[in-house]
Amino acid sequence: MSQFVINLLFVGGSFAVYIFIAIWARAGSTKEFYVAGGGVHPVANGMATAADWMSAASFISMAGLISVGYVNSSFLMGWTGGFVLLAMLLAPYLRKFGKYTVPDFVGDRFNSNAARVVAVICLLVISTTYVIGQMTGAGVAFARFLEVDSTTGLIIASAVVFAYAVLGGMKGITYTQVAQYVVLIIAYTIPAIFISLQMTGHVLPQTGLFGTHLESGMPMLQKLDQVVNELGFQDYTADVSNKLNMFLFTVSLMIGTAGLPHVIIRFFTVPKVADARWTAGWALVFIAILYTTAPAVASMGRLNLIDTVYPEGPTAESLEYEERPEWIRTWEATGLVTYEDKNNDGRIQMYNDVPAFAETAEARGWEGSELVVNNDILVLANPEIANLPGWVIGLIAAGGIAAALSTAAGLLLAISSAISHDLIKKIIKPDITDKGEMLAARISMAVAIIIATYLGINPPGFAAQVVALAFGIAAATIFPVLMMGIFSKRINSKGAVLGMLAGLIATTVYIFIYLGWFFIPGTNTLENIPANWVFGISPLAFGAVGALINFAVAFAVAYATEEPPQEIQDLVESVRYPKGAGTALDH
């Protein structure tokens, strides 16, 4: 059976499961559409949350990012640490409040439609930018594994999402996400276990990472430090000098994670406040399986790649181009691996092409690094590098698509519920019937899918930068406003609105200064290099500062103006106590 047929069977099989769930889990009321009826078991919800959270970036790109070295550990800590904040500072109280969307809480708690609208705007910017990444990710997986062009692939994927998200709403999405989690975690761990066994003899990649490299008898990480050093790179485990930036970047990712609306709404689907806390725990267990495996994939994948190019070590003769393994040939065809024989010696050289290393390179007869390997290769080509059978490659294809679609569906629900519930039901047409609201939700979901598919097919050039914007805005607006709404009775609507606006504007402006105004290339005010950053804080790490600005402005304004009315203070009091959450949802 050809690899194409195997991939088709795996992806087609997983799609059949999603469609089956779509038919089985049809939503009959807005409560089912928005929060799956509020009856999801915390373990199932933990799994769904894990799939919702782990995007195409987590699945396909993260290992490549981490393989740069210790400095990118920020992604590992940041993207998991946010769940601790969700469990303790947001999820239980928002579940007790018992409404359907994030702007719903902001609007009711501050008794202000202005606050509701600002929250809706932030939500739409965050979720729309995020969904572009998922659709492009799904397109990439289709194009590379199914040999269809990515436009056809994306239209098929959108049709599948349309089926279960528009028909089933949160109910359909929840159970599809459970299935998608199973697919993606199997796809991620199986190749990782094999590569760990081959390189270190450890079954668990998590211990293999700190184990002994079988071939050299040295600790794996020391071996890696040694070879990257011989190629002019910084040690893999080397410490960073700009600790402030690493610290703020990690904080931004953590509070950004906790402020992502599509993740928060997953906590509204469980019956009780206690279940919201358990959900966070189970979600992080399921996420941690992938996130503790990723650093092993990163380091072993990088060492393996260097070993392939320099079979006798970096100081000896490197691999002849004609002798290159099959997987390099396969991925060259996709453009993710490119080779140019700069010194015409017929061999492959790959090293850090910087002035500091130029002398050594020249002495070795090297005239530039010749092999360019895309970050995504570490995960995508993992099964081939480890010589695994064809069905594992099929699994990676299905896993990558599952990761992208599960996150896309959660985002689309967050977008459509903000429009149908917060804008239409709460502001434009309050007398709309339950049926009318659900129709509005389905229409806005369908429109959102069409826009997302269009943007996936024609990705704007700034797709990579906007992810920074999504996290920055979530960190600087949604997280602080929710936290203050729960933990302070004194914050009033003026404080909340001005705080959100201050956080939003400060963060957006700081990002635009370095990455270009509205991401238009060439319009950046200052070049995006560390020397230009204020106190060495990169635009990606600014969300934490934006959050501080939000808190400061909100408190200053709130204490200078009137106290919120008694019924609002009573509302804050009531979200703090778990009793009665089961009935609160039946409003």
Next chain:
Amino acid sequence: MDDKEKGKAYWSANLRLIYGCLAVWATVSFGFGILLRPFLSDISVGGADLGFWFAQQGSILTFVFLIFFYAWKMNRLDKKHGLEE
């Protein structure tokens, strides 16, 4: 104790628990994983140092433990104050 005082006692117990958990959360990630790493460089863990281990494994494992610990303590607190469902 009336309901209001009971509520106050429950809330301040919750806040104390959160402070404690977040102190551990910050120590393992921002502390051991980033800022304090140079001070832990003498403790080696399989080819790297303890700070590196916390940044890539330890902090995540601690986060999982913290959430379950918090959920378990809060369930007991809910029961004690008669606020469970």
